[in-house]
Amino acid sequence: MGFKIFTKSADIEADERSDEFSVINDGNLNYTAAGGANSSKLTYQEASGAPIETKSPLGYSVGAVTVVGLNLNQMIGTGVFSTPATVLSGAGSVGLALFYWVIGFFMAGSMLGVYLEFLSYFPSRSGSEVVYLEQSYPRPKYFFPTVFAMQTVLFSFASSNAVVLANYLFKLANVDSTAWMQKGVAVAAYTVAVLLLAFNTKWSLRLTDAIGFVKTITLIFIGITGLVVLGGHTSVKDPTVNFRDAFAGTSEASVYGATNALVKVMFSYAGYSNACNVANEVKNPTKTLSWSAPASLFLVAVLYMLANIAYFSVATKDEILNSSTVAAGLFFEKVFGSSGASRALNFLICLSAMGNLLAVLIGQSRVLRECGRQGVLPFTTFWTSTRPFGTPLGPYFVKWFLTVIMILAPPAGDAFSFVVDLGVYPSNAFNLLLAVGLLITRRRRQRLNIPSSGYQAWTVTVGFAILSSLYMLVAPWYPPSTGADGGDVSFWYATYCVVGLAIVALCGIYYYIWIKVLPRLGRYEFRQTQIQVDEDATANKLVKVPVDRLEEWDREHDALGRVRQRAAVRTASNETGEIVYETKA
Numbered sequence: 197m198g199f200k201i202f203t204k205s206a207d208i209e210a211d212e213r214s215d216e217f218s219v220i221n222d223g224n225l226n227y228t229a230a231g232g233a234n235s236s237k238l239t240y241q242e243a244s245g246a247p248i249e250t251k252s253p254l255g256y257s258v259g260a261v262t263v264v265g266l267n268l269n270q271m272i273g274t275g276v277f278s279t280p281a282t283v284l285s286g287a288g289s290v291g292l293a294l295f296y297w298v299i300g301f302f303m304a305g306s307m308l309g310v311y312l313e314f315l316s317y318f319p320s321r322s323g324s325e326v327v328y329l330e331q332s333y334p335r336p337k338y339f340f341p342t343v344f345a346m347q348t349v350l351f352s353f354a355s356s357n358a359v360v361l362a363n364y365l366f367k368l369a370n371v372d373s374t375a376w377m378q379k380g381v382a383v384a385a386y387t388v389a390v391l392l393l394a395f396n397t398k399w400s401l402r403l404t405d406a407i408g409f410v411k412t413i414t415l416i417f418i419g420i421t422g423l424v425v426l427g428g429h430t431s432v433k434d435p436t437v438n439f440r441d442a443f444a445g446t447s448e449a450s451v452y453g454a455t456n457a458l459v460k461v462m463f464s465y466a467g468y469s470n471a472c473n474v475a476n477e478v479k480n481p482t483k484t485l486s487w488s489a490p491a492s493l494f495l496v497a498v499l500y501m502l503a504n505i506a507y508f509s510v511a512t513k514d515e516i517l518n519s520s521t522v523a524a525g526l527f528f529e530k531v532f533g534s535s536g537a538s539r540a541l542n543f544l545i546c547l548s549a550m551g552n553l554l555a556v557l558i559g560q561s562r563v564l565r566e567c568g569r570q571g572v573l574p575f576t577t578f579w580t581s582t583r584p585f586g587t588p589l590g591p592y593f594v595k596w597f598l599t600v601i602m603i604l605a606p607p608a609g610d611a612f613s614f615v616v617d618l619g620v621y622p623s624n625a626f627n628l629l630l631a632v633g634l635l636i637t638r639r640r641r642q643r644l645n646i647p648s649s650g651y652q653a654w655t656v657t658v659g660f661a662i663l664s665s666l667y668m669l670v671a672p673w674y675p676p677s678t679g680a681d682g683g684d685v686s687f688w689y690a691t692y693c694v695v696g697l698a699i700v701a702l703c704g705i706y707y708y709i710w711i712k713v714l715p716r717l718g719r720y721e722f723r724q725t726q727i728q729v730d731e732d733a734t735a736n737k738l739v740k741v742p743v744d745r746l747e748e749w750d751r752e753h754d755a756l757g758r759v760r761q762r763a764a765v766r767t768a769s770n771e772t773g774e775i776v777y778e779t780k781a
Contacts, residue, residue, distance in 0.1 A: 219243070219755050220644055225334055226755040227644065232320025234479050239320045240646050242334040243755040244724065245327070246569035246736055248320050249476060253582040253732040254562075257398040258478045260488040263471040265401075265408035267492040269555035270467025272411045274360045276500055277524035277545050279460045280507050281516050286457025288449030290508050291442030293457070297504060300461035301497040304468045306661035307627055308493055309653035310634050311469040316482040316649035317637065323566025324472035325630060330570065332633025338572055338722070338738070339707055345567035346703040347622060352564060352595050354556050355602035358382040361549035368542040382603045389553040390596045393561075395585045397477075404558065407551035414544050415499040418524070421531060422506020430531055438508040445513070452676035452689070462668065463620070464500065467552075468493045473559035482651050557595060564591035571724055571736030580729045621672065621696040628665035631658055719743045723750075724757035 220227040220240075229238045230248040234256060239248055258266075280293070287293040314328040321327040326348070329340045362381035366373040373381075393400040425435045471489055475481045507516065507523040510530040519526050524545070528537040565588045568579020578590040635658060672693055715721050720740040727737045736757065741749045754760055 222640070222644055228756060232476060234476055235319040235481060237319050237482065237649065239318050241318060241331055244334055244337055245330050246566060247726050247734045247756065249732060249734055251732045252476045253586065253730055254397055254477050255586060256477055256479055257401050258474050260484050262401050262405055263478065263485055263488040264492040265405040266471045266474070266555050266558060267467055267489060268408045268411065268496060269404050269551040270470045270559065271465055271496045272415070272548055273357055273552035274545055274549050275464035276415070276503055278522040279464055280504050280523040282460050283457040284513065285517055286449065286453035288453065289443045289445040290438045290513060292446045292449065294501065294504055296457055296461050297500050300458065300465050303462060303664040304465040304493055305490070306657045306664060307631070308468050308489060309657045310631050310661050311472045312486055312489060313634055313651055313653045315472050315475055315485060316651035319481045320476050322474055322476040322562045324469060324563065325626060326563055326566040328630055328633065329626065332637050338711060341570040342572045342707040343700060343703040345570065345572050346706060347700055348563060348567055349594065350699060352560055353598040353602040354386065354553060354595065355599050357549050357552050358386040358599060358603055361385050361546055361553070364542050364546045364549065368539060368546060379603050383600050386553065386596065386599050389550065389557060390592050393554060393557055394587055394589060394592055397587050400554070400558065404551060404554050407547060407554065411548050411551060415503055418506050418527065419499060419502025422502060422509050425506065425509045425531065432510050432530060435509040438513055450677040451674045455671040455674060467555065470555060470559040473562040482649065486651055557592065560595060561588045561591040564594060569735040571738045576727065576735050576737050577729050580733050580735045582733055583730055621693045622700050624665055624668040625700070628662065628669060631661040631665055634658055721746060725753070726756060726758050
């Protein structure tokens with residue numbers, strides 16, 4: 197099936213069945229079109245990006261239910277059970293605390309719109325922001341792939357949820373524990389999570405679906421119970437006390453407290469775009485995710501609101517703020533008593549934490565694999581191969597290794613909290629770049645007359661995403677009213693912001709030395725070539741080409757870095773004396 201693209205410069209023909217790709221030139225950028233088996237839509241991308249895998253080496257086991265499960269499992273971790281007290285403390289009032297959960301929903305929804313439009317542009321590429329940053333900012337060449345890949349590898353640990361899971365396992369067993377006992381159980385729990393995913397992609401996805409279903413039922417149960425409490429059908433004496441003057445105390449909230457509350461809310465919504473990481477494993481991803489991903493976010497937002505209303509219906513504001521028990525624990529004790537209720541809650545929180553670990557592992561393993569496919573990380577085969585089980589073992593191992601280090605190395609307390617927060621601030625910066633990059637990419641595609649992708653986010657939604665991301669970058673610098681050392685940690689409140697940005701800057705310096713300085717000194721330049729890793733897995737690989745051979749290399753390779761098909765012609769006489777031309781590629 198052939199097609200034509202009419203640009204200002206030339207008429208370009210391409211055939212999606214052919215190994216040859218036509219190139220759309222846009223200044224110093226070269227755009228190609230290729231199709232994946234998961235979508236009828238072609239993926240138009242700048243040639244320096246990782247190649248399209250025509251057939252996903254990870255299979256096609258992700259349907260609408262799994263999309264919801266992946267997003268829901270990452271969003272619903274332990275935050276909804278424990279953070280309401282922190283959000284209430286920062287907001288100053290019950291009314292504003294509830295309003296923050298609504299604001300968080302709109303902020304997450306606006307960024308989800310950005311992700312979904314990007315996904316419609318690149319339906320056969322997994323890894324979400326890896327791809328979207330690569331294609332939004334293709335110059336300087338390999339800059340964003342390098343910086344994002346280094347930052348992603350450095351922060352690819354999930355120590356916080358592993359430790360939380362360990363803590364609740366000890367509570368479930370009713371056993372006192374030391375810090376090192378918790379660390380040991382956290383390592384064991386994370387190891388189990390990795391092993392559950394390492395051997396089969398299809399069944400690991402089904403496991404996350406099952407856990408996500410249990411989580412949903414749990415929050416529905418809490419929400420319905422809260423409504424029963426508000427109706428006056430339980431032993432709770434005054435269930436509406438927190439709602440009669442819901443905004444009392446709002447004026448006492450500080451800017452730092454309000455920002456900290458919003459950060460906690462957004463952390464609870466993190467994961468709304470997790471399914472975009474497995475786009476190439478979804479049949480017809482644009483159609484499937486355009487409704488299932490927003491549905492998962494809306495479902496979680498409703499469940500969060502009902503859960504918070506339930507918490508506020510059984511305990512006063514002071515009880516929630518001063519209790520040593522998490523908000524969900526206080527709710528269970530007030531409604532069901534403290535006997536078996538706490539054990540049931542601990543079990544559900546453990547299950548929720550495990551589901552979160554699995555969902556994050558699945559999504560982030562695809563992000564790491566896509567970083568490896570770009571060619572900017574060493575040992576390309578390690579990151580890209582799916583042998584022998586059809587799973588990304590290399591990224592799983594990296595996640596496990598770094599998580600174990602971050603569980604064992606930092607001491608408990610401020611240092612541990614600081615390490616956990618380190619990755620949050622750079623992610624806000626990348627969100628801002630993504631939202632701005634979408635407008636750039638949209639305009640570029642229109643200029644090149646690239647066919648519509650079938651999905652476009654409202655421009656006002658993209659604008660709100662830009663403003664939200666900008667706020668999340670600027671607001672954390674505002675000092676707490678108690679002084680520079682009066683934040684969540686005992687040292688300077690914005691240390692994690694500075695260190696997070698400094699690490700990104702160091703990644704940029706690494707890029708400049710690797711791509712610019714060393715080649716100049718060594719009299720070579722980098723060129724990309726495509727390699728076949730497994731039967732269906734492909735990747736870019738950067739090779740060093742001496743300066744005196746650059747012209748020859750560029751003549752022999754196309755924009756994607758593949759050797760051009762050159763015709764070798766032989767002549768021979770047949771029985772009648774006619775000349776026969778035999779052409780070989």
